[in-house]
Amino acid sequence: MNVAIKLNAVTKNFSFYAKSENTLFHSFKSIFKRDKHVVISAIDRLSLEINTGEIIGIIGPNGCGKTTLLKIVGGILSPTKGTVKVMGKTLPLLELGTAFQESLSLKDNIFLYGSILGLSTETLKKRLTYIIDFSGIRQTDTNIKNFSSGMKLRLAFSIAKEVDADIYLLDEILTVGDEGFQKKCFVFFENLKRQGKTILLVTHDLSLVARECDRAILLDNGKLVADGESSSMVKKYLSIIINNDLKLVKKQLRVNKPVKELSLAFSKLRMLFEQLLMFKQFRNISNTILPFYNLETLIKNREAKKLFFGELRALLNFCYEHADEKEKLFIKNLVKNALQEELFPLENNEMMKIVVEDSKTVFDKEIKIKKVLFKDEMGVDGNVFETGKSMSIEIIYQALKDVKRPMFGIAIFDSTDHLITGPNTTFYNVTSESIKNSGVVTYVIKSLPLLKGTYKVSVSIYDELGSKPFDYHEKKYGFKVVEKDIKSLGGIINMDGRWIYK
Amino acid sequence: MGFSNRFSLIKQLTITGFKLRYRGSVLGYFWSLLNPLLLLLTLYIVFALFMKINIPNYPLYLLIGILTWNFLSEGTVMSINSMVSNRELIRKMKFPTQSIIISSCVASFVVFLINLLIFFLLMVILKVNIYFTAVVLPFYLIELFMLVLGLSLFLSALYVRYKDVIHIWNFFLLLGFWITPIVYSTDLVPFEYLRFYMLNPLARIIVDMRGALLDNFIPTLKNIFITTIISILTFVVGYVFFKKSSKRFAEEI
Numbered sequence: 001m002n003v004a005i006k007l008n009a010v011t012k013n014f015s016f017y018a019k020s021e022n023t024l025f026h027s028f029k030s031i032f033k034r035d036k037h038v039v040i041s042a043i044d045r046l047s048l049e050i051n052t053g054e055i056i057g058i059i060g061p062n063g064c065g066k067t068t069l070l071k072i073v074g075g076i077l078s079p080t081k082g083t084v085k086v087m088g089k090t091l092p093l094l095e096l097g098t099a100f101q102e103s104l105s106l107k108d109n110i111f112l113y114g115s116i117l118g119l120s121t122e123t124l125k126k127r128l129t130y131i132i133d134f135s136g137i138r139q140t141d142t143n144i145k146n147f148s149s150g151m152k153l154r155l156a157f158s159i160a161k162e163v164d165a166d167i168y169l170l171d172e173i174l175t176v177g178d179e180g181f182q183k184k185c186f187v188f189f190e191n192l193k194r195q196g197k198t199i200l201l202v203t204h205d206l207s208l209v210a211r212e213c214d215r216a217i218l219l220d221n222g223k224l225v226a227d228g229e230s231s232s233m234v235k236k237y238l239s240i241i242i243n244n245d246l247k248l249v250k251k252q253l254r255v256n257k258p259v260k261e262l263s264l265a266f267s268k269l270r271m272l273f274e275q276l277l278m279f280k281q282f283r284n285i286s287n288t289i290l291p292f293y294n295l296e297t298l299i300k301n302r303e304a305k306k307l308f309f310g311e312l313r314a315l316l317n318f319c320y321e322h323a324d325e326k327e328k329l330f331i332k333n334l335v336k337n338a339l340q341e342e343l344f345p346l347e348n349n350e351m352m353k354i355v356v357e358d359s360k361t362v363f364d365k366e367i368k369i370k371k372v373l374f375k376d377e378m379g380v381d382g383n384v385f386e387t388g389k390s391m392s393i394e395i396i397y398q399a400l401k402d403v404k405r406p407m408f409g410i411a412i413f414d415s416t417d418h419l420i421t422g423p424n425t426t427f428y429n430v431t432s433e434s435i436k437n438s439g440v441v442t443y444v445i446k447s448l449p450l451l452k453g454t455y456k457v458s459v460s461i462y463d464e465l466g467s468k469p470f471d472y473h474e475k476k477y478g479f480k481v482v483e484k485d486i487k488s489l490g491g492i493i494n495m496d497g498r499w500i501y502k
Numbered sequence: 503m504g505f506s507n508r509f510s511l512i513k514q515l516t517i518t519g520f521k522l523r524y525r526g527s528v529l530g531y532f533w534s535l536l537n538p539l540l541l542l543l544t545l546y547i548v549f550a551l552f553m554k555i556n557i558p559n560y561p562l563y564l565l566i567g568i569l570t571w572n573f574l575s576e577g578t579v580m581s582i583n584s585m586v587s588n589r590e591l592i593r594k595m596k597f598p599t600q601s602i603i604i605s606s607c608v609a610s611f612v613v614f615l616i617n618l619l620i621f622f623l624l625m626v627i628l629k630v631n632i633y634f635t636a637v638v639l640p641f642y643l644i645e646l647f648m649l650v651l652g653l654s655l656f657l658s659a660l661y662v663r664y665k666d667v668i669h670i671w672n673f674f675l676l677l678g679f680w681i682t683p684i685v686y687s688t689d690l691v692p693f694e695y696l697r698f699y700m701l702n703p704l705a706r707i708i709v710d711m712r713g714a715l716l717d718n719f720i721p722t723l724k725n726i727f728i729t730t731i732i733s734i735l736t737f738v739v740g741y742v743f744f745k746k747s748s749k750r751f752a753e754e755i
Contacts, residue, residue, distance in 0.1 A: 071752065075596050076594070076596050076752045077752050077753060078750075090596070092596050095594050098590045098591060099590075099595065103522065103526075104518065108517075108521065111514050114514075115511040115513075115515075116514075116595055118503045118597065119510070120504075120507045121510040124510075
């Protein structure tokens with residue numbers, strides 16, 4: 001394989017004066033008296049080799065040097081030490097639409113931005129109508145200062161798309177903008193992949209890295225921490241976050257009385273948080289709760305516990321206030337689940353009240369979903385399955401009383417939340433007269449028709465008429481499908497059909 | 503980036519510069535003419551009417567000096583400012599940074615050329631003879647352009663490092679206006695200082711241009727040689743300095 005990018009012991013230092021700006025007077029003064037020089041090492045002795053056609057995710061905490069690395073590879077910054085070799089043309093897309101002039105027209109801006117990206121005037125003239133069409137902007141004769149930020153983003157992307165490069169450096173651009181725009185970004189990304197372009201992707205969306213990248217690079221404090229298969233890198237990164245937080249919290253709270261019960265509760269709460277944090281708009285407030293977010297072994301005294309619940313409540317309230325209807329429902333469900341697990345100390349709190357009342361009316365805990373397992377043909381549980389192989393979903397329940405003819409159901413959704421299928425026991429005429437204690441209900445799929453992708457699963461237990469839920473876990477579970485033996489068909493399912501010539 | 507793409511980029515940046523410059527102003531380009539004309543009027547009143555300087559065709563004499571000086575000062579100041587206004591671009595995008603400076607200088611040069619047309623129009627109106635020697639003008643225009651571009655590149659690169667360059671340069675421009683033969687002739691300079699006075703390349707260019715345009719005077723080979731060398735040298739030094747410094751622009755600006 002050809003090497004596309006080769007970094008050899010690259011170091012990038014940023015130095016600035018602690019007190020004042022760079023001025024001549026300052027330099028003159030410093031001849032006599034040296035001022036304190038602050039040096040920050042953004043990249044520290046980084047060596048790296050990337051082959052042509054690789055899709056590389058770059059992950060790490062804020063300020064770990066991700067963007068600096070992209071800038072160095074893209075030739076915007078030059079390294080302080082070490083050598084950088086880049087074979088082919090790079091296209092750094094760090095921030096879309098930086099070059100736009102607010103007071104100029106749409107057309108002028110297309111020409112300006114396009115030529116800065118390296119497109120010739122002729123190309124731009126030829127592609128002008130296409131670019132405008134693609135951006136979906138209709139008001140073509142106004143200044144772009146009247147455009148919304150989303151429109152500008154779409155416009156910039158439509159122009160940047162026209163540039164043909166060998167190496168693409170993408171900084172968070174797949175995760176900005178509205179849903180429609182993201183889809184367009186994604187199609188673009190898939191096309192690049194198909195064409196065998198080399199892509200460096202910086203993003204905070206870890207699931208995107210795990211899903212789309214072959215390989216990931218984990219940076220921390222400018223150093224290369226690990227380099228390898230993307231999903232194992234994501235796991236490693238999560239453990240680093242947790243460790244860093246632990247250190248921080250250790251500093252803040254010097255406590256060491258162990259309380260076993262709490263540690264269990266907190267580990268569950270942490271999962272709750274993780275789910276909550278998956279919401280993009282809540283991600284930016286994650287910093288405030290991070291120190292409290294894996295207190296498992298740390299919060300062991302009352303003070304800290306109080307602090308933790310206070311923070312959690314504040315976060316939930318914040319999220320709830322800022323959420324739309326769909327998200328409110330999600331939060332409610334999270335809290336409901338947490339309540340069921342008896343994780344919250346109940347207090348006078350408006351949002352909590354709503355949720356608590358809701359949950360009391362909605363849920364009757366006669367029967368609970370204890371666990372859901374996904375098993376492959378060998379009966380081993382996991383969450384990665386192959387197209388065409390058999391798979392079974394086991395619902396492990398626990399009944400507190402005798403429950404008459406309960407209805408078990410699952411629903412499988414694709415990554416865009418479209419329902420694919422929703423089988424339940426009543427529909428299949430498989431019902432047992434009454435259920436006691438605990439047991440297992442299994443849904444067996446002989447040959448998995450789903451193609452490559454991630455899928456979410458809801459599991460529910462309703463009464464026999466399907467009107468009252470006993471327990472309902474909405475999209476709480478998920479699995480991943482890979483295609484091994486068959487050629488990729490594209491889409492979601494393999495219909496197992498045949499073509500016939502006559 | 504290939505040559506034609508670089509050319510496209512400079513063209514687009516220049517057009518954008520023009521559009522931004524004259525946006526929202528009723529008179530547009532005419533401000534670029536009005537300023538030197540108002541200066542001309544002021545200086546003419548002071549020096550011709552009050553101080554009674556006796557130089558033939560004094561308004562035209564004055565105007566060519568003012569226009570040339572105007573090109574130098576506007577070109578350099580606009581270049582330095584363009585580094586500020588394109589800060590975000592320099593920090594976040596990959597493109598040949600010098601095209602910003604080149605386009606600023608080209609924009610000032612275009613204004614200079616249009617102003618020169620007005621100068622010739624004025625010559626016709628005032629019924630001043632246009633001599634054959636005026637054919638050397640394009641040569642001096644190229645020299646001037648290289649000089650201004652070289653200076654602009656040098657100053658802009660320095661500005662990224664030291665933000666007070668703009669203040670110091672403004673002072674130099676004020677000083678330079680009076681130690682260049684714009685309002686007066688070199689005859690007024692005491693002979694013992696003349697050697698030092700003529701170290702100023704712009705002084706040589708203005709004297710020679712004026713001679714060719716107004717006095718039917720062909721510049722000496724020695725003068726042509728000196729001004730050419732200085733212009734090329736300024737350009738090369740400015741360009742190399744800019745190129746060398748440009749590696750740090752993204753982090754320092």
